[in-house]
Amino acid sequence: MIDAPTPAPNIMALVTESWSVRADKVVMRYTDPEDQWIDVTGGQARAHVDAVAKGLIARGIGLGDTVGIMCRTRFEWTVLDFAIWSAGAIPVPVYDTSSASQIDWITSDANITTLFVETDAHAELARTVASDPESPLTAIEVIDRGAIDSLMAEGAGVSDAELESRRSAATSDDLATIIYTSGTTGRPKGVRLTHGNYTVHIAGIHEELRDVLFEDGASTVMFLTLAHSLARLVEVALVAAGTVMGFCPDSSKLVAYMGTFKPTLIVAVPRVFEKVYTSAEQKAAAGGKVKIFRWAARQAIDYSKALDSPQGPSTMLTLRHRLAHALVLKKIMAVLGGNSHWAISGSAPLGERLGHFYRGLGLVVLEGYGLTENNAASHVNRPERSKIGTVGRPLPGIEVKIADDGEILLRGPSLFSQYHRNPEATAASFHDGWFMTGDIGIEDEDGYLTITGRKKEIIVTAGGKNVAPAMLEDRLRAYPLISQCVVVGDGKPFIAALVTLDTEALPRWLKAKGLPELTTAEAAADPTVREHIDKAVERANRAVSRAESIRKYEVVLEDFTIANGYLTPSLKVVRSRVLADYQERIENLYATTKP
Structure with a gap:
């Protein structure tokens, strides 16, 4: 067992100490185009981050400047994150699924002048934002176009002493990052977190989860989006602990990556x-x-x-x-x-x-x-x-x-x-x-x-019954055929629900039941499918009183996804949008037959 680190003055003090101890040991892994794992030692990680940080300094990124990162979860995300901190600046995550309006809001609110994006498609969105004369965005760097290699080349003339001065400048009270909430109930709010918020927190996490993070050979595949606060905290905590972190930017490859990486966590x-x-x-x-x-x-x-x-x-x-x-x-x-x-x-x-x-x-x-x-x-x-x-x-x-x-x-x-x-x-x-x-x-x-x-989200029915929808929704989502569920009934005489079908599971489910191939619309109207959804609703209802139980439901043909804006990047339903967009159909649940 390696002793867990104590609170450090800033995030990079935690990180560099961990990499120094593990200079010759693997600390991160990423895949090449053939999906073969490439090992990165602590010494290599430190050198890579230092070179990128020097490039940021050469570009004119100053102490306390905000720099945006819009990218899937990959090695380059973490390199940029730590390099921005090393340069004394403030990294601000932007979800890689963000729209132009969301990019505009975050870059404007956080006064981001430089935004690193992953792809040309991301760059096109960002350029529409930057074209507005009121936008602070002046530089859009594309990772897939060699932005990081360019930074490393440009920073060759920056001294180690200048970099160390920048890296050690932040104190525990200084702003470390601004993370914008998912915005399930309105415009995203920027949460200001300091270096101390991280270092004290991580020291406590390390102490309580020593058996998980500090065991010999501890490792994990990081596939949660690093723009989310949970993944961001995990990123820093794992690196500081020495837990080997592999990157999976494509969720469709997760099972394959799990098989070859074999994580302990x-x-x-x-x-x-x-x-x-x-x-x-x-x-x-x-x-x-x-x-x-x-x-x-x-x-x-x-x-x-x-x-x-x-x-x-x-x-x-x-x-x-x-x-x-x-x-x-x-x-x-x-x-x-x-x-x-x-x-x-x-x-x-x-x-x-x-x-x-x-x-x-x-x-x-x-x-x-x-x-x-x-x-x-x-x-x-x-x-x-x-x-x-x-x-x-x-x-x-x-x-x-x-x-x-x-x-x-x-x-x-x-x-x-x-x-x-x-x-x-x-x-x-x-x-x-x-x-x-x-x-x-x-x-x-x-x-x-x-x-x-x-x-x-507490629903108060017309009869005055308070209903927490999460319990029913969680149980319905557990059924293989159901993808998402939104329970409704505020001010109504009974509880109802909107459900969507899992289009990935549907073909296998139909085959297992001896049914022919059906479209989502056909499945939603099929008597056998409806019978099984009825049974799933009945099982969910056993966990609550009759006054809280679902009496009617409607199958929505369009699933709730990140792409259509009904799910946040952390896979939470944007309830307010569902209720607004499906208001008429919800009303119809109560306007037609009795439950």
Whole structure:
């Protein structure tokens, strides 16, 4: 075991110390055009970042300047991120899926003059923004066009002494980055996070997750978008810990990359864990083995639940679990590389069913909770004691209070202090020094937190019943045929839902049921498909009272995706947009027949 680092004066002090200790050891890996892994040692990473940072200095990037990065999750993203910090500047992430208007807002609000983009298509969007005389954007650098190599060449004349002066200039109180929220409820707000917000937070994370991050050979495939606060925190924490990080910019290659990289740690959002489960189930169904798959899944879940009981798993359950592992479960683990024992899940609720299923496989999912405003993580389950269904206990330094209405309030050194150029939003987010998360939750006697809903999303029916939609939505999304679900019913006589079909899973599902190929529209009207959705709704309803249950639903033919703006890049439904765009269809659910 390597001792976890203590808080450093700034982010790059953490990073360079880690790379110095591991100068001859692999710290990162990326793939060539043939998808072969290329190793990067700590010394090579340091030299690469230093050369790019010198190029930024040569370009005139000054202390405290903001520099944008619009790119998929790849090696160059992290190099630029650390190089901008090394030059004493402030990196600002921009989602690679952003529209021209979103680029315009972020670059204008953060006063970004230089924007690094990945592709020519990104550059075209950025140029439409830069063409506005009021835009601060003056330089657009294309990574795929050799922008990083150009920087390295231009910085050859910058001295090591000047670079070190820049790198060590930032203190814990200085601004490190501005991360813009996903904007599910309006225009994205810029969250200002300092170097101290990161270094203190990461020291606490390292202390609490030592067994995960500091074990020999610890590694992970980074595929979450680095523009998101969770991935950004993980990026710095992993590099500082020495956990080997491989980059997967193309999600369609994730399974293949897992197979060749064989990570010990998986960092993902719940949707990824759901897709692995449903894909395995559908593959089993296509091969006529769905019954044995479901039997094996039950053994995994039952075995995991028994681990939490005083008596533990019975002898018969243990034997059934071993058989299930040999027949089915080990194959699912192989999809994840076959070497993972830990996973971290955040951004949305995972759910007890999936938590127990994966622990039954041998993969302990440490579910956590956080917002961009609290630097992506305020709570996480610990390796030594994980309570499935909760998001764990607070991380070091985090204080928690549950308000009278159930809202989770936080304060501590990892929390932001203000939104960028938005004092009104800042004032509205704090009360007596406590940050109001907007989430509803309960704490148990051990301090483990359970998230029960989002305050702004609470539905109040015409009968006065308060309904948290997340519980129903999570359960419906778990069904292989359903992609997304939005529960509605505010001010209405009963709860209803809009659901979309999983177009990737649909062909396999139809084949497994002995049905012909159908379009999404045909499937939505097919009696057998509707019968199975009815059953999925019935199962979801068992978790709530009758007053909270879904009485009617409508299948929406267009899925909710990032591309059409109904999902954020972190795969959260933009509820406000769905409710606005489908208002007429929602009204029709209540205007036609009785439930």
